[in-house]
Amino acid sequence: MSTAPTSTPPAPERPLPTPTRESQPYWDGLREGRLILQHCAKCEKARHYPRPICPHCFSMESTWREAPLAGRIHSWTVCHHPFNFFFKSMAPYVVALVDMEAGVRVNAPLRGMAEGTLKIGAPVRLAFEPVTKDVTLPYFVAA
Numbered sequence: 330m331s332t333a334p335t336s337t338p339p340a341p342e343r344p345l346p347t348p349t350r351e352s353q354p355y356w357d358g359l360r361e362g363r364l365i366l367q368h369c370a371k372c373e374k375a376r377h378y379p380r381p382i383c384p385h386c387f388s389m390e391s392t393w394r395e396a397p398l399a400g401r402i403h404s405w406t407v408c409h410h411p412f413n414f415f416f417k418s419m420a421p422y423v424v425a426l427v428d429m430e431a432g433v434r435v436n437a438p439l440r441g442m443a444e445g446t447l448k449i450g451a452p453v454r455l456a457f458e459p460v461t462k463d464v465t466l467p468y469f470v471a472a
């Protein structure tokens with residue numbers, strides 16, 4: 330009688346973004362530790378996530394500008410059952426929706442703040458986690 334070979338399933342891979350022509354400057358900025366936001370060249374409003382057309386005036390012209398890293402919590406959720414297995418070992422974790430000073434909302438993990446201490450309007454700051462040589466992901470910490 331033979332014994333079944335023991336093997337451990339491969340560890341789930343971390344899902345990573347695939348930058349597009351529209352979003353590449355945003356990802357380049359994160360890699361440099363900066364928040365670079367797309368601004369409409371016509372009405373000047375910032376928009377996030379990058380996209381080809383301004384949602385305010387429908388202009389297709391845009392520029393890129395560095396934005397402050399400060400923001401305030403708009404809302405948050407606590408993930409107990411992540412959809413992707415990679416995040417299972419991290420659960421429970423907080424994902425926040427933050428109103429940035431530049432006027433856009435950014436969605437990213439919020440680290441180092443206990444769930445019971447979170448408050449709408451609490452000041453936070455964007456931070457950067459290098460994941461590969463090309464990809465740096467954003468997260469928030471208390472300001």
Ligand SMILES: [Zn+2]
Binds near residue numbers: 369374384385
């Ligand atoms: Zn516009």
